[in-house]
Amino acid sequence: xxxxxxxxxxxxxxxxxxxxxxxxxxxxxxxxxxxxxxxxxxxxxxxxxxxxxxxxxxxxxxxxxxxxxxxxxxxxxxxxxxxxxxxxxxxxxxxxxxxxxxxxxxxxxxxxxxxxxxxxxxxxxxxxxxxxxxxxxxxxxxxxxxxxxxxxxxxxxxxxxxxxxxxxxxxxxxxxxxxxxxxxxxxxxxxxxxxxxxxxxxxxxxxxxxxxxxxxxxxxxxxxxxxxxxxxxxxxxxxxxxxxxxxxxxxxxxxxxxxxxxxxxxxxxxxxxxxxxxxxxxxxxxxxxxxxxxxxxxxxxxxxxxxxxxxxxxxxxxxxxxxxxxxxxxxxxxxxxxxxxxxxxxxxxxxxxxxxxxxxxxxxxxxxxxxxxxxxxxxxxxxxxxxxxxxxxxxxxxxxxxxxxxxxxxxxxxxxxxxxxxxxxxxxxxxxxxxxxxxxxxxxxxxxxxxxxxxxxxxxxxxxxxxxxxxxxxxxxxxxxxxxxxxxxxxxxxxxxxx
Amino acid sequence: xxxxxxxxxxxxxxxxxxxxxxxxxxxxxxxxxxxxxxxxxxxxxxxxxxxxxxxxxxxxxxxxxxxxxxxxxxxxxxxxxxxxxxxxxxxxxxxxxxxxxxxxxxxxxxxxxxxxxxxxxxxxxxxxxxxxxxxxxxxxxxxxxxxxxxxxxxxxxxxxxxxxxxxxxxxxxxxxxxxxxxxxxxxxxxxxxxxxxxxxxxxxxxxxxxxxxxxxxxxxxxxxxxxx
Numbered sequence: 001x002x003x004x005x006x007x008x009x010x011x012x013x014x015x016x017x018x019x020x021x022x023x024x025x026x027x028x029x030x031x032x033x034x035x036x037x038x039x040x041x042x043x044x045x046x047x048x049x050x051x052x053x054x055x056x057x058x059x060x061x062x063x064x065x066x067x068x069x070x071x072x073x074x075x076x077x078x079x080x081x082x083x084x085x086x087x088x089x090x091x092x093x094x095x096x097x098x099x100x101x102x103x104x105x106x107x108x109x110x111x112x113x114x115x116x117x118x119x120x121x122x123x124x125x126x127x128x129x130x131x132x133x134x135x136x137x138x139x140x141x142x143x144x145x146x147x148x149x150x151x152x153x154x155x156x157x158x159x160x161x162x163x164x165x166x167x168x169x170x171x172x173x174x175x176x177x178x179x180x181x182x183x184x185x186x187x188x189x190x191x192x193x194x195x196x197x198x199x200x201x202x203x204x205x206x207x208x209x210x211x212x213x214x215x216x217x218x219x220x221x222x223x224x225x226x227x228x229x230x231x232x233x234x235x236x237x238x239x240x241x242x243x244x245x246x247x248x249x250x251x252x253x254x255x256x257x258x259x260x261x262x263x264x265x266x267x268x269x270x271x272x273x274x275x276x277x278x279x280x281x282x283x284x285x286x287x288x289x290x291x292x293x294x295x296x297x298x299x300x301x302x303x304x305x306x307x308x309x310x311x312x313x314x315x316x317x318x319x320x321x322x323x324x325x326x327x328x329x330x331x332x333x334x335x336x337x338x339x340x341x342x343x344x345x346x347x348x349x350x351x352x353x354x355x356x357x358x359x360x361x362x363x364x365x366x367x368x369x370x371x372x373x374x375x376x377x378x379x380x381x382x383x384x385x386x387x388x389x390x391x392x393x394x395x396x397x398x399x400x401x402x403x404x405x406x407x408x409x410x411x412x413x414x415x416x417x418x419x420x421x422x423x424x425x426x427x428x429x430x431x432x433x434x435x436x437x438x439x440x441x442x443x444x445x446x447x448x449x450x451x452x453x454x455x456x457x458x459x460x461x462x463x464x465x466x467x468x469x470x471x472x473x474x475x476x477x478x479x480x481x482x483x484x485x486x487x488x489x490x491x492x493x494x495x496x497x498x499x
Numbered sequence: 500x501x502x503x504x505x506x507x508x509x510x511x512x513x514x515x516x517x518x519x520x521x522x523x524x525x526x527x528x529x530x531x532x533x534x535x536x537x538x539x540x541x542x543x544x545x546x547x548x549x550x551x552x553x554x555x556x557x558x559x560x561x562x563x564x565x566x567x568x569x570x571x572x573x574x575x576x577x578x579x580x581x582x583x584x585x586x587x588x589x590x591x592x593x594x595x596x597x598x599x600x601x602x603x604x605x606x607x608x609x610x611x612x613x614x615x616x617x618x619x620x621x622x623x624x625x626x627x628x629x630x631x632x633x634x635x636x637x638x639x640x641x642x643x644x645x646x647x648x649x650x651x652x653x654x655x656x657x658x659x660x661x662x663x664x665x666x667x668x669x670x671x672x673x674x675x676x677x678x679x680x681x682x683x684x685x686x687x688x689x690x691x692x693x694x695x696x697x698x699x700x701x702x703x704x705x706x707x708x709x710x711x712x713x714x715x716x717x718x719x720x721x722x723x724x725x726x727x
Contacts, residue, residue: 013622067613225620227510227511227555255548255549255550256548257548323579324547324548324579325547325583327583328543328544328547328548329582331544332544334546341541341544341545341702343545343702343705343706343709344541344544344548345548346548347548484511484620484622
């Protein structure tokens, strides 16, 4: 029996046919225009209906240009057009940006027909203006998918079609009239093999050893009382044969979509980047090395976000978004790249503490350099003095963080604002402890004391699982004490000892 | 008094939130229904995003629109269980039957508290006060008593606090506004906002619950949206 087509589903089918009827360049110009409009103001005065009536009345290109100019329209213009003209020039309006983008870029996409340009404006308005209907929301999602699919090729086409002379002019005249027309960044969607971030040694515990140092690292879901659905912490470490070790610990922001993946990516990318700099002795300034590492972590997150935007139906994205509805998830990604909703947390967001240890110029002494974005704890145990010093502390009552490694402007700003601990020396027998905030929750003790209660000094097995078992014992003790606030989060730990 | 506390919503201390929004014919003016749709959807996205990674929920949402009758959108629902597409205000509800809406709010909050109390480890003393935000743009058309229904809502027992009721007029006629002061937990928790700022006010409701603020903070942070 033929399926009955409802009014709304037939509308969706009709809309799909319209999109199918558009050629590659039209879709690209739509993607570019949509992207520019998203980056501009919050309001969107010119509605889909307005652009439809423009098509109906055979509006020509001169008329469109007139609308884009701030000069008031002459008295003969229709009052609705006058109102729209007034509204879109009142400042901070996305429809003016869309109109200017279409007019400026039509030539690069070989679109000469005014009707097609207006059709693109209509689609942009349809996608960005609020709708209260289910069918409208579905159509918006469809349009957004097209926009994300075609944006990279649109940007490539634009870049190729702008002559070198134009590029020079743009670079020396950054404040031209229509700044928002040009996308602020050119996004090339690169493939990223995410399986490398799914295979996690830290969730079982890992030990890394050189002639001079031993490092254990692990991450753990935390006490049952913390009610954590997944482990969003991650640790990673690498070493060479010359006494240099790189290590990182990331704590995914629990309110951020994709936090688990973000922490795994950040910890690994930071270490890979430092390893490529240090193991081949490419660079010497410690702060530059650390900053390159945090920037690489942020850059990789941005690449992954672009990958998800380009293929929102992928299995990888389905894993990341979990229970979040696909349409909601895409909007969270969009808002991460172009924040307009200040209360929505950035997706793929994590803290990061990372650094390296390498032999000093003094015999049997090692220099440690650490950077951090967001919070965490660092403690140093001086074996000679028998003292523990807390080098980085957290406010145990605060769960919000202002800086985080994530895609988009917040992440880039956070990387620029990376903080550095004063470099320090370690000698034979000394210990360094790095942890996320979980181990510090609900008590005032040093973390060396916490892990001591979990078998740090009494354990005979300093094997691969040493750090993981310390976390496991700590989590179990919190559950046994039945204190909800104690270690009330995911747990992660890096322990470094000089032999 | 639980009124001015800044307690944190967690999976052991979830916060109950009720949004009751007028969907009568007058909401069609000034794009109010469209604003309400977009901003409640935005609020839902915000709360869905902030519930990631936990096995429990930080918020239980109750959302309804009212006109002649109540249309439930969500009852005692964690944000991730609410269908984004179900949030739609169309200004087709008819008249403005406030007492029915308030009675529904009281019922929904009681359902939510019941659900919380079933949670192992639920700590009501340290949970933020339930927050009910009641929106209307018009005059009450019911013959039933608004104050009685409002009193029933405000007096739902809550250990360590009380139900905070914020009554938000949307560009209301000043002559109709006193009824909102009767609905609110305290007269100063009633505000008459510019109809064009409805979306901003709802966004601030989202910020209030996400950042552990209270009803007084909500009103303080939205003073610039008040209707002259």
